[in-house]
Amino acid sequence: MKHSEKQIGNDSQPDFAAQILCLPFPYLLVAPDNLVSMVNPAAENFLRQSAKALQGNDIALILRFEDERVQRALHDADANMLARMTPLKTQASGSYDVDIAIAPMAKSHGWRIVTFSEPSPSLLLGSPHKETGTSLRVQSPDILAHEIKNPLAGIKGAAQLLERKLQEKDKPLTQLIRTEVERIAKLVDQMQSLGSRTVRAPEPCNIYEILAHARAVAETAQTSDVIFHEEYDPSLPTVGGARDALAQIFLNLFSNAIEACQGANKPQITITTRYSSGVKFRLPGSDKARALPIEVTISDNGPGVSDNIAEHLFSPFVTSKTNGQGLGLALVQKLVTDMQGRVYYERDVTHGLSHFRLLLPSYENHEDMK
Numbered sequence: 001m002k003h004s005e006k007q008i009g010n011d012s013q014p015d016f017a018a019q020i021l022c023l024p025f026p027y028l029l030v031a032p033d034n035l036v037s038m039v040n041p042a043a044e045n046f047l048r049q050s051a052k053a054l055q056g057n058d059i060a061l062i063l064r065f066e067d068e069r070v071q072r073a074l075h076d077a078d079a080n081m082l083a084r085m086t087p088l089k090t091q092a093s094g095s096y097d098v099d100i101a102i103a104p105m106a107k108s109h110g111w112r113i114v115t116f117s118e119p120s121p122s123l124l125l126g127s128p129h130k131e132t133g134t135s136l137r138v139q140s141p142d143i144l145a146h147e148i149k150n151p152l153a154g155i156k157g158a159a160q161l162l163e164r165k166l167q168e169k170d171k172p173l174t175q176l177i178r179t180e181v182e183r184i185a186k187l188v189d190q191m192q193s194l195g196s197r198t199v200r201a202p203e204p205c206n207i208y209e210i211l212a213h214a215r216a217v218a219e220t221a222q223t224s225d226v227i228f229h230e231e232y233d234p235s236l237p238t239v240g241g242a243r244d245a246l247a248q249i250f251l252n253l254f255s256n257a258i259e260a261c262q263g264a265n266k267p268q269i270t271i272t273t274r275y276s277s278g279v280k281f282r283l284p285g286s287d288k289a290r291a292l293p294i295e296v297t298i299s300d301n302g303p304g305v306s307d308n309i310a311e312h313l314f315s316p317f318v319t320s321k322t323n324g325q326g327l328g329l330a331l332v333q334k335l336v337t338d339m340q341g342r343v344y345y346e347r348d349v350t351h352g353l354s355h356f357r358l359l360l361p362s363y364e365n366h367e368d369m370k
Contacts, residue, residue, distance in 0.1 A: 025117045030059045032110025034075050045281050047090055059114065064089045065100075073102050077110045087311070088116070095311035148188050156181040173220070180217055186244050202240035202339065204363040207294065208232065210243060211271060214250035222258050226267040233274045239294055240363035241339040249335050249343075252328045253298045253356050260302030260354060272297040276359070281342065290340055292359035304347045304354045313345050336360075 020027055026043035028036050036059055039051045047054065047062065054062060060074045066087040073079035082101045089095045100116040156178055163174040215228060239246070254269070261267035273296050280289040305313065314333040336343045336358060346355040 023115075025115055028054075028059065028062075028114045030074075030112050030114055032077060034058050034060065036062060037111075062090065063114070063116075070100065074114070076102075077112065078104055079112070080104055089311075097312060097315060148184075152181050152185050152188075176216065176220060179213075183244055183247060187248055200242050200245075200338070202361070202363060203242065205239040205241050205243050205246055207236060207239045207246070207273065207296065207360075210246045211250055211296075214247050214254055215271070217251055218254035218258060221255070224258065224262055224267060226258050226261060226269055229268060229270040231270060231272040236273055236275055236294055237362040237364055240361045240365070241341070242335075245335040245339065249332050249358070250296075250298075252332050256328065257298055257300035257302070257354075257356075260304075261300040263303070264301050266301075268301050270297075270299045272299065281340075281359075290361065291365055292341060292361055294360040294362055296358045296360065298356045298358075299353050301352055302354060303352075305345075310345060310347065314343070 020038070021040050023040050024042055026046045027038075027040040028043055029038035031037045036055050036057055039047075039054050043054070044051055060071060063074060065071045065074075066089070067083065070081070070083050070086055073081050079102045082099070084099045085097045086100055087095060088098045088100070098116045100114070103113045105111040105113065159174045159177040159181070163171055166174060219226075219228070257269045258267075261269065273294070275293055276295045277291075277293055280291050304310075314329050333343055339360060341358060341360040343359075344357045346357060347353075348355060
């Protein structure tokens with residue numbers, strides 16, 4: 001038997017094209033005329049365009065880098081380079097910092113491979129800080145968790161003691177405190193392993209119960225008169241995800257929206273849900289398309305963020321707040337991504353609205369995640 005036909009068990013070795021299609025990171029094959037010849041599903045997913053739309057186009061028109069050296073390398077048949085944390089702008093999917101590799105094919109002159117990956121949205125505090133180039137690493141996450149969970153236990157105990165002295169009409173406030181303390185304690189446990197690729201199995205979640213809880217927490221904490229509006233589709237199926245993670249996602253987005261529209265004449269936040277049957281994304285490392293039919297949009301009438309921040313809004317340590325750490329939206333993206341969902345920021349200049357749009361899977365199709 002020839003080496004190329006070597007079998008492992010009962011299955012023949014997959015050919016290279018099949019292997020490329022299953023790569024978890026975007027892959028583009030570029031021809032000598034600088035036109036894209038092949039893309040894998042991960043590239044379709046990242047660029048939010050089909051292979052049919054991408055193939056045959058100039059690589060430098062699909063990928064636009066702020067660094068002119070990287071941009072020139074896309075048209076250099078002999079370029080062999082690796083660039084980290086390089087700002088990339090795409091026509092359909094927006095702007096990101098990516099790590100990009102360009103490699104020529106030795107025996108096929110002019111042909112080259114372009115691969116890139118977006119820096120992980122998880123809170124990998126050991127990664128370089130964009131501005132300083134230094135490493136911001138928490139040396140002992142277990143100690144940090146201990147320092148957080150100890151006062152949480154005290155808060156919970158105080159709420160329980162206080163509840164005994166309150167009238168029945170005031171007890172929901174202390175119950176809310178206890179519920180939030182328990183949720184945060186669970187979240188701290190999860191944050192200790194945010195760098196892990198282990199993903200929790202999806203569970204059926206009632207999106208409206210979670211939205212109501214997160215809204216109650218956000219409204220209790222606010223000091224302004226922000227008005228909430230709900231535009232709900234009552235026919236939404238059950239979400240497939242993690243209840244605690246969804247609660248944290250919505251609480252972060254509600255808190256951000258409340259703060260964003262503080263200065264508006266009539267500060268308002270609108271929560272919209274709808275069913276989007278045609279939205280599908282490729283799963284990394286698979287040739288399957290994952291349906292994300294549940295759409296939740298949180299809109300506020302604040303001024304929005306500047307364009308230079310909007311491009312990197314979900315990256316760690318990026319914030320427009322003077323006292324912010326820039327971790328809230330990075331955590332949101334990490335938790336949404338773990339559920340195989342997507343989250344986007346959009347600015348409607350015409351109507352003066354900022355939208356955070358989430359696309360989530362339904363529980364009835366959770367087998368797709370396996």
